[in-house]
Amino acid sequence: MILSEKHLAFREKLKEFSDNVVAPRAKDLDLNSEFPHDLVKKMGEMDLYGLFVPKKYGGAGLDTLSYAIAVEEVSRACGSTGIFFAAHTSLAVAPIYQAGNESQKQKWLIPLAKGEKIGSFGLTEPNAGSDASATETTAKLVGDEYIINGTKCFITSGHVADVIVLTATKDPSLGYQGISAFVVEKGTPGFILGKEEDKMGLRGSITSELIFEDCKIPRENLLGEEGDGFKIFMQTLDGGRISIGALALGIAQGALEYAVKFVKSHSISNKLLSRQQSIQSTIAEIGTEIEAARLLIYQAAELKDAGRPLTKEAAMGKYYASLIGMKATNTAIELHGMLGLTKEYPVERFIRDEKLMEIGEGTSEIQKIVIARQILGK
Numbered sequence: 290m291i292l293s294e295k296h297l298a299f300r301e302k303l304k305e306f307s308d309n310v311v312a313p314r315a316k317d318l319d320l321n322s323e324f325p326h327d328l329v330k331k332m333g334e335m336d337l338y339g340l341f342v343p344k345k346y347g348g349a350g351l352d353t354l355s356y357a358i359a360v361e362e363v364s365r366a367c368g369s370t371g372i373f374f375a376a377h378t379s380l381a382v383a384p385i386y387q388a389g390n391e392s393q394k395q396k397w398l399i400p401l402a403k404g405e406k407i408g409s410f411g412l413t414e415p416n417a418g419s420d421a422s423a424t425e426t427t428a429k430l431v432g433d434e435y436i437i438n439g440t441k442c443f444i445t446s447g448h449v450a451d452v453i454v455l456t457a458t459k460d461p462s463l464g465y466q467g468i469s470a471f472v473v474e475k476g477t478p479g480f481i482l483g484k485e486e487d488k489m490g491l492r493g494s495i496t497s498e499l500i501f502e503d504c505k506i507p508r509e510n511l512l513g514e515e516g517d518g519f520k521i522f523m524q525t526l527d528g529g530r531i532s533i534g535a536l537a538l539g540i541a542q543g544a545l546e547y548a549v550k551f552v553k554s555h556s557i558s559n560k561l562l563s564r565q566q567s568i569q570s571t572i573a574e575i576g577t578e579i580e581a582a583r584l585l586i587y588q589a590a591e592l593k594d595a596g597r598p599l600t601k602e603a604a605m606g607k608y609y610a611s612l613i614g615m616k617a618t619n620t621a622i623e624l625h626g627m628l629g630l631t632k633e634y635p636v637e638r639f640i641r642d643e644k645l646m647e648i649g650e651g652t653s654e655i656q657k658i659v660i661a662r663q664i665l666g667k
């Protein structure tokens with residue numbers, strides 16, 4: 290596929306932002322485990338959170354392909370900023386846009402798309418990770434309120450979120466059919482911030498435990514119909530996997546660029562590393578794999594924009610981009626030699642950040658289950 294002039298121009302704009310504004314912050318965000326409030330605000334001013342949302346709902350009225358390009362470009366410089374961007378947009382903006390009614394869109398979609406509010410996605414629980422249908426958090430309807438009880442874990446941006454889109458079941462024995470999707474706002478009594486994780490990578494992003502103890506929310510906070518929650522979340526994850534794929538791709542591209550810079554400026558026996566045939570072969574391999582991942586991800590984005598099924602392609606893009614992303618970041622370190630392990634060069638950050646892409650929003654094993662079911666039938 291060939292990007293249109295419009296998409297190429299958009300990429301240039303994002304590349305400039307990434308190189309000049311995001312990249313200079315990346316090292317400190319990682320070293321200090323600092324959440325990038327400044328970049329979050331700036332990305333809102335650039336209308337990045339509503340790229341695929343119509344203008345009437347506070348978006349930019351562009352498309353998913355533009356969004357994938359934007360996540361890739363931001364992540365090329367900083368994985369932590371990239372994961373915030375991807376989780377907020379794919380996992381909070383998107384489900385409200387897709388499943389919310391008009392008043393829910395007015396209330397939550399517009400401020401989320403404009404970046405006035407921060408959103409999170411609460412699916413994972415201590416006993417419901419890969420098996421998302423094992424949700425134990427309950428929602429009981431009493432009068433005109435749902436009462437939520439349970440714990441969500443590993444929630445991106447949980448501690449800073451204004452709005453959480455979460456799953457809860459009316460009865461865990463009903464399996465996926467008992468699960469509904471709800472919106473819970475920060476400050477609701479009974480919504481408690483639990484521990485914050487101290488992670489190996491993406492250290493500038495926040496990963497939180499969220500606890501709900503008799504947390505009462507209005508009936509109007511139900512997204513879609515009762516029992517729709519699992520499917521709403523699976524559809525949300527289809528879109529989310531495009532952005533995690535784009536994030537993995539961006540980190541891989543960033544690592545390749547640093548590796549190229551290094552091999553073009555360092556020599557062995559008076560011969561530039563870039564002139565050594567074995568190093569050229571390594572660079573060619575990584576470059577080809579990155580391009581293949583890009584094509585898979587852009588294809589999934591185009592399918593989404595065309596309103597066509599994308600479950601298989603999004604899973605393939607995420608699976609493949611994270612797989613080759615680990616190889617690319619590892620190779621980038623090896624090309625730097627011992628220097629690659631030091632904080633003097635950014636490639637050690639890239640590999641730590643990339644690892645989440647094989648785990649978050651469905652592990653590689655889950656992606657393979659999703660892909661195999663699409664190929665073989667269930």
Ligand code: CAA
Binds near residue numbers: 422
């Ligand atoms: N779109 C729409 N509907 C879907 C769907 C999709 N992509 N996938 C499944 N469904 C539907 C099925 O058609 C089925 O409905 P019917 O019975 O009406 O046909 C229903 O949902 C149940 O589907 P399955 O039987 O396939 O469900 P399953 O229990 O076998 O699970 C799974 C499937 C793919 C393994 C799923 O559990 C899964 O994706 N697990 C991984 C979860 C995950 O990615 N978690 C990470 C979340 S990220 C997070 O929480 C933190 C953060 O901030 C990033």
